[in-house]
Amino acid sequence: MARSTSLVTVAALQMVSSSDLAVNLLRAEGLIAEAANGGAKLAVLPENFALFGRQRIFDLAVQEAASGDLQSQLAHLAAKYNLTLVAGTIPTPAPDGRVYATSFVYGPDGCCLGQYRKMHLFDADVADAQGSYRESDSYAPGDDVVVLETPFGRIGVGICYDLRFPELFRQMFELKADIVVLPSAFTRSTGWAHWLPLLRARAIENQCLVVAANQGGVHDAKRQTSGGSVIIDSWGRVLAEAGLGEVCILADYDSAEQNALRLRMPVAQHRRL
Numbered sequence: 001m002a003r004s005t006s007l008v009t010v011a012a013l014q015m016v017s018s019s020d021l022a023v024n025l026l027r028a029e030g031l032i033a034e035a036a037n038g039g040a041k042l043a044v045l046p047e048n049f050a051l052f053g054r055q056r057i058f059d060l061a062v063q064e065a066a067s068g069d070l071q072s073q074l075a076h077l078a079a080k081y082n083l084t085l086v087a088g089t090i091p092t093p094a095p096d097g098r099v100y101a102t103s104f105v106y107g108p109d110g111c112c113l114g115q116y117r118k119m120h121l122f123d124a125d126v127a128d129a130q131g132s133y134r135e136s137d138s139y140a141p142g143d144d145v146v147v148l149e150t151p152f153g154r155i156g157v158g159i160c161y162d163l164r165f166p167e168l169f170r171q172m173f174e175l176k177a178d179i180v181v182l183p184s185a186f187t188r189s190t191g192w193a194h195w196l197p198l199l200r201a202r203a204i205e206n207q208c209l210v211v212a213a214n215q216g217g218v219h220d221a222k223r224q225t226s227g228g229s230v231i232i233d234s235w236g237r238v239l240a241e242a243g244l245g246e247v248c249i250l251a252d253y254d255s256a257e258q259n260a261l262r263l264r265m266p267v268a269q270h271r272r273l
């Protein structure tokens, strides 16, 4: 039977990134290839997929600003595998000497469709081996909400800790986002408690597809991430879900079904605030 034209296969790529850029890139390509083989037209990499850990982010940001080498490689991967690639995050220089956690999005022709800089920074104390997270020591916050037009829908981009701020996703909804992508590196303790319910809430309240790609494993003695990368439809159904480890999950996004839901229950028109 012919596949409905309203269906598009999407992928969340879960990694256990290390501080070895070359190895991380090879693994990312392996997962992108797997997504393409599964028919994916959209693939989402996790936060800090290319370089996990703080030591070399400034070097990489400066190097990237000078050469753009990593960005060219990512553009090339999108074109090679003929898909829209949400390239997790990489560090880019901020004017105050810190870096932005920047998510570049590439179309299947290798053109950069846009970029989003993480707005909410994870300065929190957590009951794990690391204990204290002070992301704003090295990262500067972005200022702009980003929703990008693609042939299969409008894509809103959020990153990790942003998930805890529903007003950001509401703004994406106002900008007519159909799909929300969320590259992440949730800690194991907070992720196992909050990741899935927060993601399902964002999908349900904004009637959108959510494609959340997390880190999922042990990165060093103090840092474990929670995995559970997931694709959730606008009804809140979990269409595909990972455990731990490096894995590609796939699901079909049905835009016709989502649009029908938005007509049956037009929450966008019912808002009072």
Ligand SMILES: O=C(O)CNC(=O)[C@H](CS)NC(=O)CCC(=O)C(=O)O
Pocket: 047, 048, 052, 053, 054, 121, 122, 133, 134, 135, 160, 161, 164, 185, 186, 187, 190, 191
């Ligand atoms: O630091 C790195 O190397 C990679 N980046 C991260 O891990 C980021 C910033 S520390 N993690 C989060 O935002 C976790 C949020 C979270 O876990 C929650 O909201 O509960």
